[in-house]
Amino acid sequence: MPSASQSGEVPARSKRADALRNQQTLLAAAAEVFVTSGVDAPIREIAAKAGVGMGTIYRNFPTRADLVVAVYRHQVEACAEAGPVLLAGADSPFAALRQWIGLFVDFLVTKHGLAGALQSDSSGFAALHTYFVERLEPVCAQLLDAAVAAGEIRPGTQPYELMRGIGNLCIGRDSDPRYDPRRLIGLLLDGLQQPRSP
Amino acid sequence: MPSASQSGEVPARSKRADALRNQQTLLAAAAEVFVTSGVDAPIREIAAKAGVGMGTIYRNFPTRADLVVAVYRHQVEACAEAGPVLLAGADSPFAALRQWIGLFVDFLVTKHGLAGALQSDSSGFAALHTYFVERLEPVCAQLLDAAVAAGEIRPGTQPYELMRGIGNLCIGRDSDPRYDPRRLIGLLLDGLQQPRSP
DNA sequence: TTACGATACGGAGCGGTGTTCCGCTTTGTC
DNA sequence: GACAAAGCGGAACACCGCTCCGTATCGTAA
Numbered sequence: 001m002p003s004a005s006q007s008g009e010v011p012a013r014s015k016r017a018d019a020l021r022n023q024q025t026l027l028a029a030a031a032e033v034f035v036t037s038g039v040d041a042p043i044r045e046i047a048a049k050a051g052v053g054m055g056t057i058y059r060n061f062p063t064r065a066d067l068v069v070a071v072y073r074h075q076v077e078a079c080a081e082a083g084p085v086l087l088a089g090a091d092s093p094f095a096a097l098r099q100w101i102g103l104f105v106d107f108l109v110t111k112h113g114l115a116g117a118l119q120s121d122s123s124g125f126a127a128l129h130t131y132f133v134e135r136l137e138p139v140c141a142q143l144l145d146a147a148v149a150a151g152e153i154r155p156g157t158q159p160y161e162l163m164r165g166i167g168n169l170c171i172g173r174d175s176d177p178r179y180d181p182r183r184l185i186g187l188l189l190d191g192l193q194q195p196r197s198p
Numbered sequence: 199m200p201s202a203s204q205s206g207e208v209p210a211r212s213k214r215a216d217a218l219r220n221q222q223t224l225l226a227a228a229a230e231v232f233v234t235s236g237v238d239a240p241i242r243e244i245a246a247k248a249g250v251g252m253g254t255i256y257r258n259f260p261t262r263a264d265l266v267v268a269v270y271r272h273q274v275e276a277c278a279e280a281g282p283v284l285l286a287g288a289d290s291p292f293a294a295l296r297q298w299i300g301l302f303v304d305f306l307v308t309k310h311g312l313a314g315a316l317q318s319d320s321s322g323f324a325a326l327h328t329y330f331v332e333r334l335e336p337v338c339a340q341l342l343d344a345a346v347a348a349g350e351i352r353p354g355t356q357p358y359e360l361m362r363g364i365g366n367l368c369i370g371r372d373s374d375p376r377y378d379p380r381r382l383i384g385l386l387l388d389g390l391q392q393p394r395s396p
Numbered sequence: 397t398t399a400c401g402a403t404a405c406g407g408a409g410c411g412g413t414g415t416t417c418c419g420c421t422t423t424g425t426c
Numbered sequence: 427g428a429c430a431a432a433g434c435g436g437a438a439c440a441c442c443g444c445t446c447c448g449t450a451t452c453g454t455a456a
Contacts, residue, residue, distance in 0.1 A: 016423060016432060042413065053435030058415070119370040120314075123414085157385075158376065165382040168366045172317040178356065184363040187355075188382065191389030214403060214452055240442065251406030256444070321443085 023060050025050045031071050038113030039068050040123075063124030068117065069131050076135055079103050083139035093146035094153060098189055100143055101166060104136070105182060108170040115170035137163060153192040162188075221258050224248045229269050236311030237266050238321075261322030266315065267329050270305075274333055277301050281337035291344035292351060296387055298341055299364060302334070303380060306368040313368035335361060351390040360386075 029050035033041045046067075047054045061067035069076075083100050090096035108115045117125050118132060141159040148155045165188070169181040227248035231239045241262075245252045259265035267274075281298055288294035306313045315323050316330060339357040346353045363386070367379040 018422070019433060044413080055435055056433080059433075119373070121370065121373045157381075160374075160376050161378065161381060164370075164374075164377050165367055165379070168369050168379075169363055171366050171369065172319065172362075175317070175319045176358075176362075178358050179362050180359065181363070183355075183359060184386065187389035188385050189389070190392040191385035191387070194388040194392065216452070217404060242442080253406055254404075257404070
Protein backbone atom coordinates (compact mmCIF):
# COMPACT_ATOMS: atom_id res chain seq x y z
CA MET A 1 0.00 0.00 0.00
CA PRO A 2 1.95 3.01 -1.26
CA SER A 3 -0.31 5.93 -0.30
CA ALA A 4 -1.78 7.03 3.00
CA SER A 5 -5.33 7.15 1.62
CA GLN A 6 -8.01 6.13 4.15
CA SER A 7 -10.52 8.96 4.60
CA GLY A 8 -10.01 12.63 5.25
CA GLU A 9 -6.29 13.05 5.73
CA VAL A 10 -4.04 13.41 2.75
CA PRO A 11 -5.17 14.31 -0.81
CA ALA A 12 -5.61 10.80 -2.21
CA ARG A 13 -4.37 11.12 -5.80
CA SER A 14 -6.24 12.50 -8.76
CA LYS A 15 -8.93 14.60 -7.18
CA ARG A 16 -9.93 17.83 -8.71
CA ALA A 17 -8.39 20.97 -7.28
CA ASP A 18 -11.70 22.54 -6.28
CA ALA A 19 -12.69 19.35 -4.49
CA LEU A 20 -9.55 19.44 -2.39
CA ARG A 21 -10.10 23.09 -1.62
CA ASN A 22 -13.62 22.31 -0.48
CA GLN A 23 -12.42 19.49 1.73
CA GLN A 24 -10.08 21.85 3.55
CA THR A 25 -12.73 24.56 3.81
CA LEU A 26 -15.11 22.02 5.24
CA LEU A 27 -12.67 20.78 7.86
CA ALA A 28 -12.01 24.33 9.01
CA ALA A 29 -15.70 25.19 9.13
CA ALA A 30 -16.59 21.98 10.93
CA ALA A 31 -13.88 22.53 13.54
CA GLU A 32 -15.24 25.98 14.18
CA VAL A 33 -18.87 24.87 14.40
CA PHE A 34 -18.00 21.93 16.67
CA VAL A 35 -16.60 24.36 19.21
CA THR A 36 -19.77 26.42 19.44
CA SER A 37 -22.53 23.94 18.67
CA GLY A 38 -20.97 20.60 19.54
CA VAL A 39 -20.17 17.63 17.33
CA ASP A 40 -23.80 17.02 16.50
CA ALA A 41 -24.44 20.44 15.08
CA PRO A 42 -26.87 20.43 12.14
CA ILE A 43 -25.21 19.49 8.88
CA ARG A 44 -26.80 22.52 7.28
CA GLU A 45 -25.03 24.76 9.76
CA ILE A 46 -21.65 23.36 8.83
CA ALA A 47 -22.47 23.57 5.14
CA ALA A 48 -23.55 27.19 5.52
CA LYS A 49 -20.43 28.09 7.48
CA ALA A 50 -18.27 26.55 4.77
CA GLY A 51 -20.34 28.12 2.01
CA VAL A 52 -21.03 24.79 0.30
CA GLY A 53 -24.08 22.63 -0.27
CA MET A 54 -24.96 19.64 1.85
CA GLY A 55 -24.22 17.31 -1.01
CA THR A 56 -20.59 18.35 -0.81
CA ILE A 57 -20.38 17.37 2.83
CA TYR A 58 -21.89 13.94 2.25
CA ARG A 59 -19.64 13.37 -0.73
CA ASN A 60 -16.47 14.10 1.23
CA PHE A 61 -17.57 12.65 4.57
CA PRO A 62 -20.31 10.08 4.07
CA THR A 63 -21.02 9.72 7.79
CA ARG A 64 -20.81 12.23 10.57
CA ALA A 65 -18.11 10.14 12.16
CA ASP A 66 -15.91 10.56 9.10
CA LEU A 67 -16.07 14.31 9.51
CA VAL A 68 -15.41 14.22 13.24
CA VAL A 69 -12.51 11.85 12.79
CA ALA A 70 -11.00 14.03 10.09
CA VAL A 71 -11.29 17.11 12.30
CA TYR A 72 -9.70 15.52 15.37
CA ARG A 73 -7.35 13.04 13.75
CA HIS A 74 -4.24 15.02 14.61
CA GLN A 75 -5.11 15.25 18.27
CA VAL A 76 -6.02 11.59 18.54
CA GLU A 77 -2.77 10.76 16.85
CA ALA A 78 -0.85 12.95 19.27
CA CYS A 79 -2.53 11.25 22.20
CA ALA A 80 -1.71 7.82 20.82
CA GLU A 81 1.92 8.73 20.27
CA ALA A 82 2.21 10.20 23.75
CA GLY A 83 1.68 6.77 25.28
CA PRO A 84 5.08 5.21 24.60
CA VAL A 85 6.79 8.54 25.23
CA LEU A 86 5.28 8.86 28.67
CA LEU A 87 6.05 5.26 29.44
CA ALA A 88 9.70 5.90 28.63
CA GLY A 89 9.94 9.16 30.54
CA ALA A 90 7.78 8.84 33.61
CA ASP A 91 8.84 7.77 37.09
CA SER A 92 6.90 4.53 36.82
CA PRO A 93 4.51 2.78 34.41
CA PHE A 94 1.57 3.67 36.61
CA ALA A 95 2.58 7.32 36.66
CA ALA A 96 2.73 7.18 32.87
CA LEU A 97 -0.74 5.64 32.75
CA ARG A 98 -2.08 8.35 35.00
CA GLN A 99 -0.58 11.08 32.85
CA TRP A 100 -1.79 9.50 29.63
CA ILE A 101 -5.33 9.24 30.94
CA GLY A 102 -5.04 12.88 31.89
CA LEU A 103 -4.27 13.73 28.28
CA PHE A 104 -7.15 11.63 27.04
CA VAL A 105 -9.57 13.27 29.46
CA ASP A 106 -8.35 16.75 28.60
CA PHE A 107 -9.00 16.00 24.97
CA LEU A 108 -12.50 14.65 25.52
CA VAL A 109 -13.53 17.30 27.97
CA THR A 110 -12.62 20.21 25.74
CA LYS A 111 -14.59 18.89 22.75
CA HIS A 112 -18.21 19.71 23.31
CA GLY A 113 -20.34 16.57 22.98
CA LEU A 114 -17.53 14.32 21.78
CA ALA A 115 -17.67 11.99 24.76
CA GLY A 116 -21.38 11.52 24.29
CA ALA A 117 -20.98 10.88 20.59
CA LEU A 118 -18.35 8.25 21.30
CA GLN A 119 -20.87 5.84 22.77
CA SER A 120 -23.98 6.88 20.88
CA ASP A 121 -24.66 3.78 18.80
CA SER A 122 -27.24 5.52 16.63
CA SER A 123 -26.67 7.88 13.70
CA GLY A 124 -23.46 7.68 11.76
CA PHE A 125 -21.41 7.82 14.94
CA ALA A 126 -20.59 4.13 15.04
CA ALA A 127 -17.41 4.60 13.03
CA LEU A 128 -16.21 7.22 15.49
CA HIS A 129 -16.24 4.74 18.33
CA THR A 130 -14.42 2.25 16.15
CA TYR A 131 -11.70 4.70 15.22
CA PHE A 132 -11.01 5.78 18.77
CA VAL A 133 -10.87 2.22 20.00
CA GLU A 134 -8.64 0.96 17.22
CA ARG A 135 -6.19 3.78 17.62
CA LEU A 136 -6.04 4.20 21.38
CA GLU A 137 -6.86 0.81 22.84
CA PRO A 138 -3.47 -0.70 22.03
CA VAL A 139 -1.74 2.27 23.61
CA CYS A 140 -3.78 1.92 26.76
CA ALA A 141 -3.13 -1.81 26.77
CA GLN A 142 0.60 -1.24 26.64
CA LEU A 143 0.48 1.15 29.59
CA LEU A 144 -1.73 -1.19 31.59
CA ASP A 145 0.46 -4.18 30.92
CA ALA A 146 3.56 -2.28 31.97
CA ALA A 147 1.95 -1.19 35.21
CA VAL A 148 0.80 -4.73 35.92
CA ALA A 149 4.25 -6.08 35.15
CA ALA A 150 5.72 -3.55 37.57
CA GLY A 151 3.32 -4.79 40.23
CA GLU A 152 1.76 -1.36 40.59
CA ILE A 153 -1.81 -2.33 39.73
CA ARG A 154 -3.86 -5.47 39.90
CA PRO A 155 -4.11 -7.55 36.72
CA GLY A 156 -7.34 -8.34 34.88
CA THR A 157 -8.50 -4.92 33.77
CA GLN A 158 -9.43 -4.79 30.11
CA PRO A 159 -8.16 -1.71 28.28
CA TYR A 160 -11.33 -1.44 26.21
CA GLU A 161 -13.47 -1.39 29.29
CA LEU A 162 -11.29 1.14 31.03
CA MET A 163 -11.21 3.52 28.10
CA ARG A 164 -14.88 3.26 27.51
CA GLY A 165 -15.59 3.88 31.18
CA ILE A 166 -13.40 6.95 31.16
CA GLY A 167 -15.14 8.17 28.03
CA ASN A 168 -18.50 7.65 29.66
CA LEU A 169 -17.45 9.53 32.76
CA CYS A 170 -16.58 12.52 30.61
CA ILE A 171 -20.11 12.80 29.26
CA GLY A 172 -22.06 15.90 30.13
CA ARG A 173 -19.34 17.68 32.05
CA ASP A 174 -20.62 21.12 31.07
CA SER A 175 -24.17 20.70 32.33
CA ASP A 176 -23.40 20.92 36.05
CA PRO A 177 -20.47 22.56 37.82
CA ARG A 178 -20.77 20.06 40.66
CA TYR A 179 -19.66 17.29 38.34
CA ASP A 180 -15.98 16.89 37.61
CA PRO A 181 -15.12 13.62 35.89
CA ARG A 182 -11.46 13.94 36.87
CA ARG A 183 -12.17 13.25 40.52
CA LEU A 184 -14.01 10.04 39.72
CA ILE A 185 -11.35 8.94 37.29
CA GLY A 186 -8.81 9.50 40.03
CA LEU A 187 -10.91 7.25 42.23
CA LEU A 188 -10.93 4.62 39.52
CA LEU A 189 -7.15 4.72 39.28
CA ASP A 190 -6.86 4.44 43.04
CA GLY A 191 -9.08 1.39 42.79
CA LEU A 192 -6.73 -0.15 40.27
CA GLN A 193 -3.93 0.07 42.80
CA GLN A 194 -5.83 -2.04 45.31
CA PRO A 195 -4.50 -5.60 45.27
CA ARG A 196 -7.90 -7.26 45.16
CA SER A 197 -11.55 -6.48 45.85
CA PRO A 198 -13.35 -8.40 48.64
CA MET B 199 -48.60 13.37 54.81
CA PRO B 200 -52.10 12.30 53.83
CA SER B 201 -52.07 12.41 50.04
CA ALA B 202 -49.48 11.40 47.49
CA SER B 203 -50.42 14.03 44.90
CA GLN B 204 -47.45 15.35 42.83
CA SER B 205 -47.66 14.33 39.17
CA GLY B 206 -48.49 10.97 37.62
CA GLU B 207 -49.15 8.77 40.62
CA VAL B 208 -52.56 8.78 42.20
CA PRO B 209 -55.81 10.15 40.59
CA ALA B 210 -55.57 13.75 41.82
CA ARG B 211 -59.22 14.56 42.47
CA SER B 212 -61.90 15.46 39.97
CA LYS B 213 -60.57 14.13 36.70
CA ARG B 214 -62.88 12.57 34.22
CA ALA B 215 -63.13 8.81 34.23
CA ASP B 216 -62.01 8.38 30.63
CA ALA B 217 -59.01 10.57 31.30
CA LEU B 218 -57.91 8.36 34.16
CA ARG B 219 -58.42 5.28 32.04
CA ASN B 220 -56.28 6.78 29.32
CA GLN B 221 -53.55 7.66 31.77
CA GLN B 222 -53.33 4.03 32.87
CA THR B 223 -53.45 2.76 29.31
CA LEU B 224 -50.66 5.15 28.42
CA LEU B 225 -48.45 4.07 31.29
CA ALA B 226 -48.84 0.44 30.30
CA ALA B 227 -48.18 1.14 26.64
CA ALA B 228 -45.17 3.32 27.43
CA ALA B 229 -43.67 0.70 29.71
CA GLU B 230 -44.00 -1.84 26.94
CA VAL B 231 -42.54 0.40 24.25
CA PHE B 232 -39.65 1.48 26.50
CA VAL B 233 -38.56 -2.14 26.75
CA THR B 234 -38.35 -2.68 23.03
CA SER B 235 -37.48 0.76 21.67
CA GLY B 236 -35.87 2.49 24.63
CA VAL B 237 -37.00 5.53 26.56
CA ASP B 238 -36.64 7.83 23.57
CA ALA B 239 -38.99 5.92 21.36
CA PRO B 240 -41.05 8.18 19.09
CA ILE B 241 -44.07 9.67 20.83
CA ARG B 242 -46.19 8.54 17.94
CA GLU B 243 -45.21 4.94 18.58
CA ILE B 244 -46.36 5.10 22.18
CA ALA B 245 -49.55 6.86 21.17
CA ALA B 246 -50.27 4.20 18.56
CA LYS B 247 -49.58 1.37 21.00
CA ALA B 248 -51.98 2.92 23.48
CA GLY B 249 -54.54 3.67 20.80
CA VAL B 250 -54.71 7.37 21.63
CA GLY B 251 -53.70 10.56 19.88
CA MET B 252 -50.51 12.40 20.62
CA GLY B 253 -52.44 15.23 22.17
CA THR B 254 -53.50 12.87 24.94
CA ILE B 255 -49.91 12.02 25.76
CA TYR B 256 -48.82 15.62 25.95
CA ARG B 257 -51.84 16.52 28.05
CA ASN B 258 -51.10 13.86 30.64
CA PHE B 259 -47.32 14.02 30.49
CA PRO B 260 -46.19 17.41 29.21
CA THR B 261 -42.55 16.40 28.90
CA ARG B 262 -41.00 13.09 28.07
CA ALA B 263 -39.45 13.04 31.51
CA ASP B 264 -42.87 13.14 33.13
CA LEU B 265 -43.82 9.98 31.30
CA VAL B 266 -40.59 8.20 32.13
CA VAL B 267 -40.82 9.20 35.76
CA ALA B 268 -44.41 7.98 35.98
CA VAL B 269 -43.46 4.65 34.45
CA TYR B 270 -40.51 4.02 36.75
CA ARG B 271 -41.61 5.85 39.88
CA HIS B 272 -42.29 2.67 41.84
CA GLN B 273 -38.86 1.25 41.16
CA VAL B 274 -37.10 4.49 41.99
CA GLU B 275 -39.09 4.68 45.18
CA ALA B 276 -38.16 1.12 46.07
CA CYS B 277 -34.51 1.91 45.48
CA ALA B 278 -34.69 4.99 47.67
CA GLU B 279 -36.38 3.11 50.47
CA ALA B 280 -33.86 0.30 50.29
CA GLY B 281 -31.10 2.66 51.42
CA PRO B 282 -31.95 2.93 55.13
CA VAL B 283 -33.01 -0.71 55.22
CA LEU B 284 -29.67 -1.89 53.91
CA LEU B 285 -27.85 0.43 56.26
CA ALA B 286 -29.67 -1.11 59.20
CA GLY B 287 -29.21 -4.70 58.06
CA ALA B 288 -25.82 -4.95 56.44
CA ASP B 289 -22.54 -5.97 58.07
CA SER B 290 -21.15 -2.46 57.75
CA PRO B 291 -22.09 0.90 56.23
CA PHE B 292 -19.75 0.32 53.34
CA ALA B 293 -21.29 -3.06 52.63
CA ALA B 294 -24.67 -1.35 52.62
CA LEU B 295 -23.40 1.26 50.19
CA ARG B 296 -22.05 -1.43 47.91
CA GLN B 297 -25.34 -3.30 47.93
CA TRP B 298 -27.36 -0.16 47.36
CA ILE B 299 -25.27 0.83 44.39
CA GLY B 300 -25.81 -2.67 43.08
CA LEU B 301 -29.56 -2.09 43.19
CA PHE B 302 -29.21 1.24 41.46
CA VAL B 303 -27.06 -0.23 38.72
CA ASP B 304 -29.41 -3.18 38.21
CA PHE B 305 -32.23 -0.75 37.75
CA LEU B 306 -30.41 1.45 35.26
CA VAL B 307 -28.93 -1.38 33.29
CA THR B 308 -32.23 -3.11 32.65
CA LYS B 309 -33.93 0.01 31.30
CA HIS B 310 -32.85 0.48 27.73
CA GLY B 311 -31.53 3.99 27.23
CA LEU B 312 -32.44 5.29 30.67
CA ALA B 313 -28.89 5.95 31.77
CA GLY B 314 -28.25 7.96 28.64
CA ALA B 315 -31.44 9.93 29.07
CA LEU B 316 -30.46 10.76 32.63
CA GLN B 317 -27.67 13.06 31.54
CA SER B 318 -29.01 14.24 28.21
CA ASP B 319 -29.61 17.91 28.89
CA SER B 320 -31.59 18.44 25.70
CA SER B 321 -35.23 17.56 25.00
CA GLY B 322 -37.66 17.32 27.86
CA PHE B 323 -35.32 15.04 29.76
CA ALA B 324 -34.05 17.69 32.14
CA ALA B 325 -36.80 16.97 34.66
CA LEU B 326 -35.81 13.30 34.67
CA HIS B 327 -32.35 14.10 35.89
CA THR B 328 -33.82 16.39 38.52
CA TYR B 329 -36.21 13.75 39.80
CA PHE B 330 -33.58 11.07 40.14
CA VAL B 331 -31.20 13.39 41.90
CA GLU B 332 -33.75 14.77 44.32
CA ARG B 333 -35.02 11.36 45.27
CA LEU B 334 -31.83 9.35 45.42
CA GLU B 335 -29.07 11.81 46.28
CA PRO B 336 -30.06 12.11 49.94
CA VAL B 337 -30.15 8.34 50.26
CA CYS B 338 -26.70 8.05 48.75
CA ALA B 339 -25.47 10.84 51.00
CA GLN B 340 -26.68 9.02 54.10
CA LEU B 341 -24.87 5.84 53.09
CA LEU B 342 -21.70 7.73 52.25
CA ASP B 343 -21.73 9.63 55.50
CA ALA B 344 -22.21 6.47 57.49
CA ALA B 345 -19.31 4.76 55.75
CA VAL B 346 -17.10 7.78 56.33
CA ALA B 347 -18.12 7.91 59.99
CA ALA B 348 -17.23 4.25 60.32
CA GLY B 349 -13.83 5.00 58.85
CA GLU B 350 -14.38 2.63 55.96
CA ILE B 351 -13.94 5.14 53.15
CA ARG B 352 -12.14 8.42 52.70
CA PRO B 353 -14.16 11.58 53.22
CA GLY B 354 -14.77 14.24 50.59
CA THR B 355 -16.74 12.37 47.96
CA GLN B 356 -19.87 14.21 46.87
CA PRO B 357 -22.95 12.02 46.54
CA TYR B 358 -24.13 13.89 43.48
CA GLU B 359 -20.88 13.31 41.70
CA LEU B 360 -20.76 9.66 42.64
CA MET B 361 -24.31 8.96 41.49
CA ARG B 362 -23.85 10.81 38.28
CA GLY B 363 -20.64 8.97 37.57
CA ILE B 364 -22.32 5.65 38.19
CA GLY B 365 -25.16 6.67 35.92
CA ASN B 366 -22.70 7.63 33.22
CA LEU B 367 -20.85 4.35 33.52
CA CYS B 368 -24.11 2.52 32.85
CA ILE B 369 -24.59 4.20 29.49
CA GLY B 370 -24.54 1.99 26.45
CA ARG B 371 -24.10 -1.30 28.20
CA ASP B 372 -25.97 -3.21 25.48
CA SER B 373 -23.84 -2.09 22.56
CA ASP B 374 -20.77 -4.18 23.36
CA PRO B 375 -20.49 -7.38 25.37
CA ARG B 376 -16.94 -6.48 26.37
CA TYR B 377 -18.23 -3.61 28.44
CA ASP B 378 -19.63 -4.35 31.88
CA PRO B 379 -20.13 -1.23 34.00
CA ARG B 380 -20.26 -3.28 37.18
CA ARG B 381 -16.56 -4.07 37.05
CA LEU B 382 -15.64 -0.40 36.76
CA ILE B 383 -18.04 0.57 39.50
CA GLY B 384 -16.39 -2.05 41.67
CA LEU B 385 -13.07 -0.38 40.90
CA LEU B 386 -14.53 2.97 41.89
CA LEU B 387 -15.67 1.59 45.21
CA ASP B 388 -12.26 0.08 45.81
CA GLY B 389 -10.83 3.50 45.15
CA LEU B 390 -13.08 4.99 47.80
CA GLN B 391 -11.56 2.66 50.36
CA GLN B 392 -8.08 3.99 49.72
CA PRO B 393 -7.11 6.44 52.45
CA ARG B 394 -5.81 9.11 50.11
CA SER B 395 -4.61 9.55 46.54
CA PRO B 396 -1.04 10.83 45.92
C1' DT C 397 -84.31 11.70 30.21
C1' DT C 398 -82.61 15.44 28.21
C1' DA C 399 -79.80 19.31 27.54
C1' DC C 400 -75.68 21.76 28.09
C1' DG C 401 -71.19 23.43 29.72
C1' DA C 402 -66.77 21.57 30.91
C1' DT C 403 -63.39 18.45 29.87
C1' DA C 404 -60.73 15.62 27.02
C1' DC C 405 -59.64 13.74 22.50
C1' DG C 406 -57.33 13.22 17.99
C1' DG C 407 -54.54 14.24 14.40
C1' DA C 408 -53.48 17.82 10.82
C1' DG C 409 -49.97 21.00 10.53
C1' DC C 410 -45.59 23.50 11.53
C1' DG C 411 -40.67 23.83 12.12
C1' DG C 412 -36.45 21.47 12.25
C1' DT C 413 -33.36 17.69 11.08
C1' DG C 414 -30.84 13.80 8.28
C1' DT C 415 -30.21 11.98 3.74
C1' DT C 416 -30.79 11.31 -1.18
C1' DC C 417 -30.69 12.51 -5.97
C1' DC C 418 -30.25 14.75 -10.25
C1' DG C 419 -29.84 18.86 -13.34
C1' DC C 420 -26.29 22.17 -13.73
C1' DT C 421 -21.44 24.03 -13.31
C1' DT C 422 -16.54 23.65 -13.17
C1' DT C 423 -12.29 21.46 -14.34
C1' DG C 424 -8.79 19.35 -16.93
C1' DT C 425 -7.49 17.65 -21.32
C1' DC C 426 -7.09 17.07 -26.28
C1' DG D 427 -12.34 26.08 -27.87
C1' DA D 428 -14.79 21.82 -27.16
C1' DC D 429 -16.14 18.03 -24.53
C1' DA D 430 -16.50 14.33 -21.15
C1' DA D 431 -15.85 13.52 -16.39
C1' DA D 432 -15.93 15.07 -11.87
C1' DG D 433 -18.02 17.83 -8.65
C1' DC D 434 -21.60 20.95 -6.91
C1' DG D 435 -25.92 22.67 -4.80
C1' DG D 436 -30.18 22.55 -2.86
C1' DA D 437 -34.99 20.89 -3.72
C1' DA D 438 -37.35 17.07 -2.07
C1' DC D 439 -38.53 13.33 0.95
C1' DA D 440 -38.88 10.98 5.39
C1' DC D 441 -39.07 11.28 10.22
C1' DC D 442 -39.58 13.58 14.58
C1' DG D 443 -41.24 16.77 18.48
C1' DC D 444 -44.71 19.73 19.62
C1' DT D 445 -48.93 22.81 19.19
C1' DC D 446 -53.62 23.90 18.40
C1' DC D 447 -58.37 23.70 17.66
C1' DG D 448 -62.68 21.52 15.83
C1' DT D 449 -65.09 17.65 17.58
C1' DA D 450 -66.59 13.96 20.76
C1' DT D 451 -67.48 12.54 25.35
C1' DC D 452 -68.57 13.03 30.18
C1' DG D 453 -70.88 14.60 34.30
C1' DT D 454 -74.56 17.08 36.06
C1' DA D 455 -78.51 19.88 36.82
C1' DA D 456 -83.16 20.46 35.42
